[in-house]
Amino acid sequence: xxxxxxxxxxxxxxxxxxxxxxxxxxxxxxxxxxxxxxxxxxxxxxxxxxxxxxxxxxxxxxxxxxxxxxxxxxxxxxxxxxxxxxxxxxxxxxxxxxxxxxxxxxxxxxxxxxxxxxxxxxxxxxxxxxxxxxxxxxxxxxxxxxxxxxxxxxxxxxxxxxxxxxxxxxxxxxxxxxxxxxxxx
Numbered sequence: 530x531x532x533x534x535x536x537x538x539x540x541x542x543x544x545x546x547x548x549x550x551x552x553x554x555x556x557x558x559x560x561x562x563x564x565x566x567x568x569x570x571x572x573x574x575x576x577x578x579x580x581x582x583x584x585x586x587x588x589x590x591x592x593x594x595x596x597x598x599x600x601x602x603x604x605x606x607x608x609x610x611x612x613x614x615x616x617x618x619x620x621x622x623x624x625x626x627x628x629x630x631x632x633x634x635x636x637x638x639x640x641x642x643x644x645x646x647x648x649x650x651x652x653x654x655x656x657x658x659x660x661x662x663x664x665x666x667x668x669x670x671x672x673x674x675x676x677x678x679x680x681x682x683x684x685x686x687x688x689x690x691x692x693x694x695x696x697x698x699x700x701x702x703x704x705x706x707x708x709x710x711x712x713x714x
Contacts, residue, residue, distance in 0.1 A: 530551075530552055530556075530603055532555070534557045534602040534603055535557065535561075536552045536601055536603045536605065537560075537617070537621075538560065538562055538563065538604075538605045539605065539606045539607060539616060540564060540631060541562050541566070541569040541573045541607075542607065542608075542707055542708075543707055544631070545564070546576055546684050548630065549562060549577050549578050550679055550680065551659070552603075553576070553577030559580065559601070561593055561596055561601065562574065562581045566704055569704075570583060575683065576684070580596050589616050589620075590616050590620055599622045600620055600625055601622060604625070605617070605630055609633050614627075615639065617629070618641055618642075618645070618653060623650055624651070626654060627652070627653045629653065629656065685710050686706040686707045687706050687709045688711075689710075690712060691714075693709075697709040
């Protein structure tokens with residue numbers, strides 16, 4: 530993104546919360562968090578989202594367009610579900626970019642309105658691990674964390690032992706936690 534961009538982030542788990550922080554650090558002027566859990570929307574706001582849309586309260590696309598008429602510059606889909614990929618694409622404005630961060634299940638196809646690609650100049654991108662350039666980016670992330678710009682501790686909603694791994698995955702899939710950290714003894 531560039532400074533002043535408007536963004537929507539669909540899904541406020543650990544990945545979505547990281548995308549929100551990346552947008553904040555990158556200078557986005559508006560960051561709209563989209564989720565179905567009110568507590569996740571509040572957490573997203575504490576990490577940099579300027580607005581929240583509860584997808585359980587109605588059409589998430591209309592919620593985003595209600596906040597930013599015409600749509601956002603960038604929409605980051607962080608769940609990996611067919612419906613939310615389609616929604617993220619519909620949230621971006623003419624010339625906007627939908628970034629697919631979530632992993633859609635193998636074999637599942639996504640439908641995108643062809644006219645939007647051509648007549649609206651919308652773009653859709655895939656992003657694997659944030660397109661991270663490990664040797665360059667990791668030292669920057671550490672600096673962001675140490676300076677207080679990147680809030681990692683605030684994203685942790687539960688800690689456990691390695692033996693709790695199955696419960697941690699269950700809680701993540703159920704949307705009960707933002708991030709669980711498993712500690713080694």
